[in-house]
Amino acid sequence: MKRAFSALPALLLVATLSGCATSWVVDSDVKSFSAIDTVPAGATYRFERLPSQQANSERQASLEAMAAAALEQVGLRRDDANPRYTAQISARVTTTLSPWADPWLWDGPFGYGYGYGPYGYGRRWYGGGWYGAPIVPQASNPWYEREVGVVLRELGSNRVVYETRARNDGPYTASAAVLPVMFQAALQGFPKPPEGVRRVNIELPTAKKQQ
Incomplete structure (x- = not known):
C-alpha cells in the first residue's frame, strides 16, 4: 500500500519537471531512535566499518563522505585521533520495475x-x-528504491546512542545526488527527533536529477 501512495508524488514530479521547474523534491521516509538528549558542543566521531564494508572500501569511502557533510550540519565533527563516537554508515540502491509500468x-x-x-x-x-x-x-521503466542508515555508538561503552534510517523511491538514476540528501533527512532533528515515521522533503536543483 505504501508504494501506491509514495509513487504518486513521483509521477506528479515528472509532470512538473517537464515544464519550467528549476528544482525537485527528494521525499524520504525517516525513522530514528535516540538514547541521548543533547550532544556536547564540538562532539567528535570516527567512521567504523563492517567487514563487508571494508571489502568495498572505495564505495564505502564515497558514502562516508556523503554522510560526513550531513553529520557536520548537526554539529558532529570527524576526528579519527580523538573521537567521542563511532559512526557506522550504510546505504543500498535496488532497481525494480516501475509501479507505473x-x-x-x-x-x-x-x-x-x-x-x-x-x-x-x-x-x-x-x-x-x-x-x-x-x-x-x-x-x-526502472524504479529505484534507496535506503541509508546511520548508527552512532559511544566509544568506551560501545552503547548505541542514535540510530536512524531514511527511505526513498522514484524513477531517477541520480543516486549521487539523492543519497547525500537522504543522509541529511535521516539526521534531521538530531539528537531528539520526532517519534515514529516522518516524511522529510528536501529540495534540489533539477539539473542534478540525471547525475
Missing part, C-alpha cells in the same frame, strides 16, 4: 499479444511450439 505487458522473441496461461492474464509467447508460459517483463 503496465503489468500486462510481456515480451517474447516471436511477437506478443494478450492471453491467458497457467499464471494468469498477461502478454505471452507466440511461437516456439508452445504457449502460456510467462517470461521476464521488460525493464524499460
Whole structure:
C-alpha cells in the first residue's frame, strides 16, 4: 500500500519537471531512535566499518563522505585521533520495475499479444511450439528504491546512542545526488527527533536529477 501512495508524488514530479521547474523534491521516509538528549558542543566521531564494508572500501569511502557533510550540519565533527563516537554508515540502491509500468505487458522473441496461461492474464509467447508460459517483463521503466542508515555508538561503552534510517523511491538514476540528501533527512532533528515515521522533503536543483 505504501508504494501506491509514495509513487504518486513521483509521477506528479515528472509532470512538473517537464515544464519550467528549476528544482525537485527528494521525499524520504525517516525513522530514528535516540538514547541521548543533547550532544556536547564540538562532539567528535570516527567512521567504523563492517567487514563487508571494508571489502568495498572505495564505495564505502564515497558514502562516508556523503554522510560526513550531513553529520557536520548537526554539529558532529570527524576526528579519527580523538573521537567521542563511532559512526557506522550504510546505504543500498535496488532497481525494480516501475509501479507505473503496465503489468500486462510481456515480451517474447516471436511477437506478443494478450492471453491467458497457467499464471494468469498477461502478454505471452507466440511461437516456439508452445504457449502460456510467462517470461521476464521488460525493464524499460526502472524504479529505484534507496535506503541509508546511520548508527552512532559511544566509544568506551560501545552503547548505541542514535540510530536512524531514511527511505526513498522514484524513477531517477541520480543516486549521487539523492543519497547525500537522504543522509541529511535521516539526521534531521538530531539528537531528539520526532517519534515514529516522518516524511522529510528536501529540495534540489533539477539539473542534478540525471547525475
